[in-house]
Amino acid sequence: MRLSRYFMPILKENPKEAEIVSHRLMLRAGMIRQQSQGIYSWLPLGKRVLDKVNAIIREEQNRAGAIELSMPTLQSAELWQESGRYDAYGKEMLRIKDRQDRPMLYGPTNEEMVTDIFRSSVKSYKDLPLNLYHIQLKFRDEIRPRFGTMRSREFMMKDAYSFDLTREGAEHSYNKMFAAYLRTFERLGLRAIPMRADTGPIGGNLSHEFIILADTGESEVFCHKDFVGFDIPGENTDFDSVEGLKAIFDKWTSLYAATSEMHDEAAFNAVPEGDRLSARGIEVGHIFYFGTKYSEPMGAKVQGPDGKEHFVHMGSYGIGPTRLVPAIIEASHDDNGIIWPASVAPFDVVVINMKVGDQACDDTCELIYAALKKAGKDVLYDDTDDRAGTKFATADLIGVPVQIIAGPRAVANGEVEVKDRKTGARETMTIEAAINRFVA
C-alpha cells in the first residue's frame, strides 16, 4: 500500500478525550473515529488489525471444532421473553420497535437465538457435541461508555455456544474453548490468565474470565505469579482427548486466580507472599457453563441413547475483538507509539523513502516494495513528500514491526537501514539482504 494513496489520518496532537494510552494511540494513529458516543468507525489501519485479530480467533475456534455461522444483529423480543431475560436485562438492552410496532432489540448476546436455531433442527444426541459460533456486532447501551473501543456501545464479539447431552460432555466442550482461548491470546501476543469469575446476566455455575494484567485495567485481580510462565497448549493439541484437555484445564486452574468479585482473601493469603500477584487486569474473554438454563425454558432437547428426551447442556464463550485491539496496545507500546506483535500488525513492514523524487531512493524503494509484496508481505510504502522526521514519527506511532529506511547516502552505497520497532535496533545492510530477510 502506498501511503500517498492510503487513508490514515494521523493526529499530531494528543486527543483530550482519551484517558488511557490505547485510546490515545488508536486515535492518533488514525485507527478509529468516534461517530456517536461509544460508537466507532474502524478506519483502514484499525480495520487491518481487527481483521488479523479475527483471523486468529477464527483459526483457533475452527481448530477446536467450533463451526462458524452468522446470526443477525436484530432479534425479536419474543425470543427473550421465552428465556425470561427480556425484562431482566435492563437498560443496557437497546429496545426497538419496527414499522409494524413489533418489539425488537439489538442483540447484546445470542444465547436465545442460537438455542432457537438448535431446537429447530437438532433432534438426536447423535448430532452432538455441537459448537456454533459467530463474529458479529453487538450493542450494549452502557450508561458510561469509555476508553474508546475498550468499552464501547456497538462492539464486535466472537460468541460460541456449545450443546451437549450430558454435563460431562459439556465440561469437555468447556475445556476445548478453555484451551482454544489460551492459544488465541498467546498468538495475539498476550498472556491471559483464566480466573474464576462471576457469571452475571448470562448465568450458570462455572465460569472463567481471561484477564491480561495492565495498569489501566478496570478490575482488580489476584493470582499466583507462576501463571506468567505456564505452557500454552500446542498447535497439535488433540481437542477430542477428554483427558488431555482436562489436564490442561487442571493445570491452569491449579493455582489461585480470581477477580475481585470472586476474591477469597483467606485463600489468597495461603499463597506464599512472594508468589502473590495483585494487579489490575483487563478482561479479554469470558466463558460460561450454564447447564440447562436456556434449554429448559426454550425446550431445546434431544433424544438420548436411552430413547428419552433430554434438555441439552450448554455453555457460551465470548471474546471481544474490538476490545482486544486496545488491550494489545495497553500491553505493548512505548512513548513513541504502538508496538504491534507481528501476528496482528497492520503491515509487516514499512518502507520509508527519505527523499522522494531522488531517483536512486525512488528506484530502491520501488524495488523493495515490489519484492516484498511479491513475497506475500503486507507492505506500507511511505512515498509521501513529508519530512524524514515526520515519516519516522509516523512509522513509530503506527507500530509496524520493521522499518526499511532508504536515504540518499546509504542508497548510494547500495544499502538501506533496517530498524526493529520494538528494540529500536538499526542495522545497515545491502538492499538484497534487506529483501532476503523477508523473502527467505
Add this chain to the structure above:
Amino acid sequence: MRLSRYFMPILKENPKEAEIVSHRLMLRAGMIRQQSQGIYSWLPLGKRVLDKVNAIIREEQNRAGAIELSMPTLQSAELWQESGRYDAYGKEMLRIKDRQDRPMLYGPTNEEMVTDIFRSSVKSYKDLPLNLYHIQLKFRDEIRPRFGTMRSREFMMKDAYSFDLTREGAEHSYNKMFAAYLRTFERLGLRAIPMRADTGPIGGNLSHEFIILADTGESEVFCHKDFVGFDIPGENTDFDSVEGLKAIFDKWTSLYAATSEMHDEAAFNAVPEGDRLSARGIEVGHIFYFGTKYSEPMGAKVQGPDGKEHFVHMGSYGIGPTRLVPAIIEASHDDNGIIWPASVAPFDVVVINMKVGDQACDDTCELIYAALKKAGKDVLYDDTDDRAGTKFATADLIGVPVQIIAGPRAVANGEVEVKDRKTGARETMTIEAAINRFVA
C-alpha cells in the same frame, strides 16, 4: 470438514413460504434460517458462500484502489438532519432511541457518515482521489420483505464512496467502479448488464444498475442482446488510465440497456428487432455519481491547487452480498439443487463414502480427504451413516462442483467415481488420478 461433525440442517420437504427457487434451495440446503420477518441467520453452509462472495468483492475493490474501513451500523439522527434525508427517508429507516433518549437509526446506507469522516480529516486536493468502502450490515424496514435474503430487512452491503476535486475526476472514479463491478460479477459466475437507472433516494445525475437476467427478477429490463457476449476487463486493467477506463465505460454503454423506470420505447424500437432483449432482471449492483449533493450541505471541501476551497464531487457504489447469493442460485441450478460456480462454492469437492464402516471405503475416503485438504482444498467428507441415495441427493442439493464417490465395488479395484455436478458426467478413475485432478 466431516459432515458428521458439521451443522447443515437439510430440509427434506419444500418449505411452503418460499416463492422463488433460490429461497427454496437456500432453506432446503440449510444455508439460511429466518429469525424474524426479513431477518436471517446465515447457517454454516451459507456463511461459507457469503464469505467467498465477499472475498471476491473485496479483491476487486482493492484492485480498483478502494480502501476498506468499517463504519458502525447505528448512526446518529443529527448526521442525517444535516443532509436533509432524516425526514425524507420515510418508514424504511429504522429509527431508534437510546437510553438517553437520543434519536439514532440503523443505517440503510452511509453517505452521511462517510462524508463526516472525510470532512474531519481531508483538507487538500493532494489527498484525492479517495475511495472508501466497507462491507457492513444495513437495515431497511421494507413493508413486504420477501424472497428470502433477496429482499430482506437486515442485509449486507458493500458500499464504496468516492471523493474527487472535479467532475472529471469523479467520472474516472465512477469508471473504476464500473469496471470493478464488471469483473466482480464475472468472477461470481454472473453476466451482469449495466443499465441506465433511476437514482432514487441516493440522488444524483448519473447512475447504472447492474442487472442479471432471470425469470424471477423483480424488474422488467430492456437491452441489446450483444451485451451477453461483451468482453470483461482483464486482471491487468490499469485503473489509473483515464482513457482506458473511459473506453470500457463507452463500450459497455454503447448499446441500449435500461430498466423499466428509464425505458425509452422509441430508442428501444430503434434496435433491430432480432437484437432486442426484453426480460426480467435482478439488480445486483447500483452505482451513482451525485456531485456535491452531500458535500455542500455537510461542508465537505478541500483546498484546490488554486488555493481556494472546493466542495468535493462524490459517488457511491453498492453491491449486496446477501442478495448476490440467491441471485447466483437463480442463475445456476437444476431440478436437483444448486450448481455453484467454483469461485463461490462452499466446498470445492465432496467425498462421498457409500459404505461407512467398510474398511476399504473408510481408508480410501480418509486418504482422499487428507490429500485434498493438504492441497489447500475445501473438502466436505460425507462420513455419515445415511443411505447412499440420501447422500447423493444431499450432494446434488448443496451444489458442490465435484463429487468423489467411493463405493465398495470400485474401491476393491482401487478406483472411485468422480462426478461433475453441473454436467452430471461420471468418470471412474484410480484413487490417485482423482486426487491428482485437484492437487496437480
